[in-house]
Amino acid sequence: MTLADPSAPPPAGLEGSAWFGTARLFEGVRLDLPMGWTCLIGPSGAGKSTLLRLLAGLPAAVRFDGRVTAPGRIAYLAQEDLLLPRLSALANVTLGARLRGGPVDRGEAMALLEAVGLKGMEARRPGQLSGGQRQRVALARALMEHAPLALLDEPFSALDAANRERMQDLALTRLAGCRVLLVTHDPFEALRLGQRILLLNGGRLEEIEALPGKAPHGPQTPGFGARYDEVMARLKGAVA
């Protein structure tokens, strides 16, 4: 037995089965999140988001029998930015502290807004920001949590190509040192960001070999095209 690295974030994972009514969604699934980015792909309705919600401890409209290991604090990013329309960007970033009743660190919120490239826009409301900028505010809000686990439920899929890549790179940098689970339907995104790629297929988790080396990967990364074809083929063969 080896001693756990004290600097490593607490473990996170899930083990068990889930039913949607009488239909089995997944069974005997075991997911342990290592440090870094794990990308979960699969056909629509396979239960990717359900798995993420169970991990987050959020209501998931399924019957779950199993065990969830997750730290007390979780950084969460959804497809929608979930910003309160009447609050400024700054107030949205500090929302978590107010919901918890903890102290509000305005200085850090300002620094994080600057870090996500929104310096000078603290006072703007979500309506005065573009879709990409709103998602950056949401990222800053998630980063305020200082969470050892980040759960990302397709947070890049509503963005245009250029903004998507910018957001991915930003998240990659800022979430280094966390355990990250990214749910995505995009094999390109999974290959670009994942140190590990999992396919939820017919209620089971299958591992797909990710590209070696440091993310982000791109079409120039050796083997990217071949791996993309393989992921795509397995995704096409997968069932919900």
Place this chain on the structure above:
Amino acid sequence: MRGIALLAAFGALWQAVIVLTGVPPFILPAPARVLAALWSARAMLAENAAVTGMEVLLGMVIGSALGIGAAVGMALSPWLCRVLRPALVASQAVPVFALAPVLTLWLGFGTLPKIVMTVLIVFFPLASVFLDGLLAVPEGMLDLGRLARAPGWRVLVFLRLPMALPSLGAGLTVAAVYAPIGAVIGEWVGAAQGLGYVMTMANARSQTDVMFAALVVLVAMTLALHWAAGRLGAMLRG
């Protein structure tokens, strides 16, 4: 400016109807006659408008406070919501006007039954609209509260209330239009003062011009209240 033009056009149409149809003044008095009645009875109208205005304002404030309180309580307590929400929905079907004689029977001819009537007329739609707003917060935003393990009242203060303020504004604007109806109906049923009382008395004495003058004052009052509530609503929509 547009309002004045509209008012002038309305007056001209009114005058034209009288000239063209030749209706006698005790059925439809000319605008000039109504204006004259407004002026000559100004002291009496002002005195009674103050009474009605007080009833409307008190009813509006008390009814809004109760409506907001009920909606907040129901948003905080799922149990209370399950018990009271069907009652709230059903109460919309009760014609509150039909309660006016009962209220007068129970509470007498003073201002109290009028205030209660106004409270009732303001309370139900406001509580209903505001509660809908408080409960209609997107699940995704409530997820933020769950992730922060926020207690119900913090979710209410930081997520539900900010999201429901526009519906509160809309509810108040509607309530402001209905509130004077409550007071006036209460006065019709039985009162010794107020604009509704002036109207029934003038009607009985065939003083149609005074009746119309009271109506003009009432409309002006309602418009002012509606305007004020609209401003408040715009503030709440932010």
